[in-house]
Amino acid sequence: MKKILVSTALLAGVLSYAGGFRVSLQGVKQLAMAHTSAHAEDASVAFFNPAGMSFIPSKLSIVAGGFGASNKITFQNLNTLQSTETDNPIGTPIYAAIAYKPIDKLSIGFSFTTPFGSTIQYPNDWEGREIVQKLELKSFYFQPMVSVKMADWLAFGASYIYAKGQVNWDKAVTQFGGTVNIKDEKASGHGYGFGFYFRPDPKFDMSIAYRSPVDMKAKKGTATFTVPAQTTVNGLLGLNAAGQDAFTATLPLVEEYTIGMTYKVTPKWLLSADFNYHGWSRYGKLTLDFANAPIGNQSDPTVLVSPKNFRNTKTFRLGTQYAFTNMIYGRLGAYYDESPYSDENFIPETPSFNTYVVTGGVGFKLKHFGVDVAGGYAMPQARDAKNAPLGFYGQAKAKAAYFGLGLSYNPF
Numbered sequence: 001m002k003k004i005l006v007s008t009a010l011l012a013g014v015l016s017y018a019g020g021f022r023v024s025l026q027g028v029k030q031l032a033m034a035h036t037s038a039h040a041e042d043a044s045v046a047f048f049n050p051a052g053m054s055f056i057p058s059k060l061s062i063v064a065g066g067f068g069a070s071n072k073i074t075f076q077n078l079n080t081l082q083s084t085e086t087d088n089p090i091g092t093p094i095y096a097a098i099a100y101k102p103i104d105k106l107s108i109g110f111s112f113t114t115p116f117g118s119t120i121q122y123p124n125d126w127e128g129r130e131i132v133q134k135l136e137l138k139s140f141y142f143q144p145m146v147s148v149k150m151a152d153w154l155a156f157g158a159s160y161i162y163a164k165g166q167v168n169w170d171k172a173v174t175q176f177g178g179t180v181n182i183k184d185e186k187a188s189g190h191g192y193g194f195g196f197y198f199r200p201d202p203k204f205d206m207s208i209a210y211r212s213p214v215d216m217k218a219k220k221g222t223a224t225f226t227v228p229a230q231t232t233v234n235g236l237l238g239l240n241a242a243g244q245d246a247f248t249a250t251l252p253l254v255e256e257y258t259i260g261m262t263y264k265v266t267p268k269w270l271l272s273a274d275f276n277y278h279g280w281s282r283y284g285k286l287t288l289d290f291a292n293a294p295i296g297n298q299s300d301p302t303v304l305v306s307p308k309n310f311r312n313t314k315t316f317r318l319g320t321q322y323a324f325t326n327m328i329y330g331r332l333g334a335y336y337d338e339s340p341y342s343d344e345n346f347i348p349e350t351p352s353f354n355t356y357v358v359t360g361g362v363g364f365k366l367k368h369f370g371v372d373v374a375g376g377y378a379m380p381q382a383r384d385a386k387n388a389p390l391g392f393y394g395q396a397k398a399k400a401a402y403f404g405l406g407l408s409y410n411p412f
Contacts, residue, residue, distance in 0.1 A: 024337075025093045026113050028065045028406030032361025032374035033319025034333025036272035037260035038207040040197065042370065042408040043097040046111040048258070049209040050145035050157030051197035053099040053107035058368075058410035064096040065372070065406030073120065073351050075385070077127060077394045084126040091118045107147040111159070115141055120349065128392060129172035132349035133179070136168040143193070153200045161191035163214050163253070169349070178227030187251065189216040195258075207260040213282060216251040223247060223293075238292030246291040254279040260317075267323075272333075274317035280310040280340035307389075309345045313338035319359070329363040331374070339383075346385035346396065353380030353398055361404075370408035377401050 024035040027044040037048035043061040045052035069091035076083045099109035121134045140163065147157035169182040195209030225243040227233050239245050260274040286306045294301035319333030339352040346352075361374030378400040385394050 023069070023093065023115060023118070024335075025067045025069065025402060025404065026095050026115060027063075028067075028361065028372040028374045028404040029331070029363060031067075031376055031402065031404055032331035032333060032359055032363070032372065033272050033321060034274070034317040034335040034357070034359050036262070036274045036317050036319045036333065037209065037258055038197075038205040038262040038272060038274075040199075040205065042410055043099040043109060043111075044095075044406070044408070045207075046097040046099055046109045046145060046159075047095065047113055047141075047143070048260070049195035049197055049207045050109065050143075050159045050193065051147050051155040051195045051209075052207060053101075053109050053145070053147040053157060054105075054149040054155035055197060055199055055205070056099055056101075056107070056410070059101045059412050061099045061408065061410045062097075063406065063408045064094075065404055066092060066094040067402055067404040068092060069118070069400070069402050071118070071378075071398065071400035073348070074397045075126075075128070075348060075394055076397075079393075082127065084122060084128075087121050087123075089119050089121070105149045107149075107155075107157075109145045109147070111141070111143040111145065113141045113143075114139060120351075122348070124172070128348050130174055131171060131347070131390060131392065133170045133172060135170075135349050136166075138166040140164045145193075147197075153198060155197045156194070157197070158194040159192060161189075161193060161212070161214060163189045163191070163216060165189075165216055165218075165251075173225065173227065176225070176227040176229065176233055178225060178233075181224045181226070182221070183224070184218045184221035186220050187216045187218040189214040189251075189253065191253070203264040205262040207258065209258045209260075211256040211258075213255045213279070214253040216253060218247070218249045218251060221247040221249065223290075237295065245293045247288050249286065249288045251286070252283050254282045269322050270320065272317075272319040272321075274315070274335075276315035276317070278313045278315070278340070281312045283308050283310040283340075309342070310340040311342070313340045321363075327365050329365075331359075331361045331363065333359040335359075343384050343386045344388070346383065346387050346392070347390070348385070348392065348396070351396055351398060353383060353396070355380045368409060368411050370406075370410075372406040372408070373404070374406075375401070375403045 040052040040055035044063045073086045093114040095113040097111040142162045143159045145159035149155045165187040191212040191214035193211040198206040257277040262272040264270045290302045296304040317335035356379045359376040363372045380398040382397045
């Protein structure tokens with residue numbers, strides 16, 4: 001019984017992190033240049049650093065865009081040589097932002113993004129079915145923000161973060177010959193961000209930004225068991241007539257530090273670089289508190305604590321843009337993203353890998369309008385899963401690709 005609920009507790013990490021890493025799909029132009037941040041041409045800078053709004057060349061800027069994200073995970077048991085492949089639908093994260101200067105030194109804005117969201121689906125009868133069969137994840141960030149231009153070359157900005165999250169998770173319960181669905185549609189949390197944006201020279205931009213931790217509070221989670229001996233299991237676990245029990249949890253999203261730079265080598269050619277530091281070590285454990293079910297591992301039998309043992313990570317990004325004309329721009333990039341956990345802590349519902357990514361795209365400008373197209377191809381490094389508490393061993397591989405379309409409008 002305890003083994004079932006230990007894996008059930010992992011849903012909180014899924015709700016927060018979409019695989020233990022932040023999905024870098026919050027700007028199409030940025031993705032084409034390795035998702036670098038020091039680009040203040042339009043309102044897409046708002047998510048990365050609110051201070052960048054002060055350097056947008058127009059008084060009003062509006063952007064919107066979306067992505068298609070395709071990924072596939074392959075797991076092989078090295079003892080039986082049995083191989084399992086996921087059948088994941090295409091994810092569709094979106095973003096939108098607006099920035100406005102009511103006066104010359106003050107900018108206000110709003111950013112909406114879906115930074116964590118995906119679906120992973122394994123065959124129902126695969127060997128890890130007690131951990132996960134299917135997982136659907138959605139998250140939404142709402143960020144009002146303000147920026148003050150402190151000097152011609154310097155701005156400071158800050159934002160408030162309101163986060164909403166949803167999770168829908170199916171897994172097998174082989175002890176009872178059935179399944180359990182883990183669901184929460186109203187998890188929420190609050191945080192903040194701030195940053196400085198520098199332009200000491202027309203050729204050089206620097207962005208320094210911080211995004212705070214966010215504690216996502218799941219107050220109305222539901223675990224629904226569907227088993228042949230429903231009445232017996234309901235009584236055994238203290239479930240209601242529908243086979244359900246409620247739970248609460250606090251799910252930590254970690255802080256992020258970013259330093260980004262853009263340098264115009266020539267009037268037509270620029271280079272960008274970013275360094276991200278993610279405080280994943282904050283996610284050391286997860287606690288779930290069930291209403292009735294005595295399935296915990298603490299002195300209070302309804303409280304379940306699951307160790308995570310995540311570690312801090314770094315991401316290195318390098319991008320470039322070349323202006324073929326005043327209307328057409330070509331972009332390329334590459335970055336390296338570290339996994340936040342070791343092989344001994346690998347979990348198949350949130351698979352994470354040390355990953356190299358190459359990106360590219362084109363941009364078109366026509367007076368006040370802009371159209372950006374971008375794509376990326378990820379090359380996750382294969383790893384050995386050695387999770388003894390879950391009894392999960394084998395080799396995991398992955399591949400992923402992204403494409404995006406973004407629109408911008410700077411009317412005046």
